[in-house]
Amino acid sequence: MRSVADIFVQIFRNLWAHKLRSFLTMFGIAWGVGSLLLLVGVGEGFRSGNKREMAEFGKDIMFIFPGRAPAVSGNMSSARFYLLTYDDYLDILKAPHVRNAAPMLSRNDLHEVSQWASGSGEVLGTEPQLNEISYIPISEGRWLNQLDNEQRRNVIVLGSELEKTLFPGRPALGATVLINGLSFQVVGTTPHLGHGDNLWLNMRGYIPFNVMQATFPIKTGDGHQNSISFVEYQPLVTADHLVSQEEVHKIIGRNHNFDPNDQDAFDEFDSIQESKMMGTIFDVMNMFLGAVGMVTLALGAIGVINIMLVAVTERTHEIGLRKALGATNRSILFQFLLEGMILTLGSGLLGMGVAGLLMAAMSTVHGPGGFDPPKLVPMSALLAIGSLTLAGVIAGLYPARKAAMLQPVEALRQE
Numbered sequence: 001m002r003s004v005a006d007i008f009v010q011i012f013r014n015l016w017a018h019k020l021r022s023f024l025t026m027f028g029i030a031w032g033v034g035s036l037l038l039l040v041g042v043g044e045g046f047r048s049g050n051k052r053e054m055a056e057f058g059k060d061i062m063f064i065f066p067g068r069a070p071a072v073s074g075n076m077s078s079a080r081f082y083l084l085t086y087d088d089y090l091d092i093l094k095a096p097h098v099r100n101a102a103p104m105l106s107r108n109d110l111h112e113v114s115q116w117a118s119g120s121g122e123v124l125g126t127e128p129q130l131n132e133i134s135y136i137p138i139s140e141g142r143w144l145n146q147l148d149n150e151q152r153r154n155v156i157v158l159g160s161e162l163e164k165t166l167f168p169g170r171p172a173l174g175a176t177v178l179i180n181g182l183s184f185q186v187v188g189t190t191p192h193l194g195h196g197d198n199l200w201l202n203m204r205g206y207i208p209f210n211v212m213q214a215t216f217p218i219k220t221g222d223g224h225q226n227s228i229s230f231v232e233y234q235p236l237v238t239a240d241h242l243v244s245q246e247e248v249h250k251i252i253g254r255n256h257n258f259d260p261n262d263q264d265a266f267d268e269f270d271s272i273q274e275s276k277m278m279g280t281i282f283d284v285m286n287m288f289l290g291a292v293g294m295v296t297l298a299l300g301a302i303g304v305i306n307i308m309l310v311a312v313t314e315r316t317h318e319i320g321l322r323k324a325l326g327a328t329n330r331s332i333l334f335q336f337l338l339e340g341m342i343l344t345l346g347s348g349l350l351g352m353g354v355a356g357l358l359m360a361a362m363s364t365v366h367g368p369g370g371f372d373p374p375k376l377v378p379m380s381a382l383l384a385i386g387s388l389t390l391a392g393v394i395a396g397l398y399p400a401r402k403a404a405m406l407q408p409v410e411a412l413r414q415e
Contacts, residue, residue, distance in 0.1 A: 030351030032296030041374035049372035069258035101233035125212020141188030161202035
């Protein structure tokens with residue numbers, strides 16, 4: 001039996017003798033594998049970007065907003081508008097499957113003025129536990145505390161963009177901001193939240209709920225001084241988010257006299273359900289891309305089988321001569337099987353390398369919000385390598401067996 005080095009020399013000599021045919025086959029496999037990894041990488045970048053965007057809101061956040069309650073179940077043409085109240089929030093906080101909750105009073109029509117500039121960001125009145133639900137880091141100073149709320153202190157925490165607007169290039173901490181003429185002391189500021197030019201999260205000012213309710217209640221037009229804009233809450237356990245949502249529905253339905261089973265009566269947002277839906281979309285997309293990749297590999301394997309069968313036909317005389325000189329069936333089988341695996345694995349690894357380099361080059365590119373740069377998924381790479389190995393064995397096995405089974409006398413007769 002010849003040495004392995006001699007076999008490799010012979011394999012590369014045969015591939016070089018049919019350069020164009022080998023190149024086109026390898027290019028097809030490399031293109032398919034590289035495209036597959038790039039598409040999966042883009043999908044994974046979108047998945048991680050979406051997950052990061054959701055995490056910047058907070059963990060396991062759910063919202064309930066004012067809605068429209070139908071007088072007759074299922075008939076929205078007779079629906080009446082209802083507002084949430086502080087009593088709704090207190091009842092939600094006591095629900096068995098609710099871990100935490102915060103009432104929110106929101107006004108976008110207030111005017112903020114500092115010594116140097118003016119602005120018109122969103123002013124939110126809330127309680128201290130909000131930063132246990134939402135992701136609100138502090139860059140300077142502190143967050144609102146319980147004493148601020150109980151003693152109705154006129155203090156404010158500024159979002160990064162509102163801080164830049166009111167205090168351009170100047171320190172904000174300890175300074176005074178006038179909100180519709182009422183003086184508030186800046187006790188804290190937040191860093192930039194979100195990705196890119198995200199203004200709505202950063203053009204905010206947070207003040208104690210009791211202060212907001214007393215001085216800037218939401219305009220209802222019907223004298224409901226107890227009304228709030230919405231409630232933010234968390235389920236006791238992530239897996240029980242639908243149970244906590246059902247409890248909230250029952251509370252709102254009971255307090256506002258309508259059927260809680262009427263889903264059209266609720267305006268809400270469930271970040272947990274959204275994450276699950278996005279995860280399902282990405283899983284289906286990855287399955288589809290995997291199927292495309294398998295088809296690509298199968299087509300590449302067919303191309304390799306054709307090349308190897310042509311090689312067996314062209315080298316019939318050579319095979320007969322080698323067997324007449326003592327080459328075993330095993331050595332012939334090994335050479336052709338190895339040649340098929342080199343074609344598939346070599347081209348696949350080349351495509352994988354090019355895809356990896358492209359993703360590395362794009363790692364510094366910042367896409368729009370919710371999109372991270374493409375990422376090489378290790379599991380996809382391992383599956384690609386395993387599939388390529390299998391395709392190489394399958395593509396080389398039949399031609400290799402055909403070559404090994406040739407009888408020397410019959411092979412030497414062919415020119």
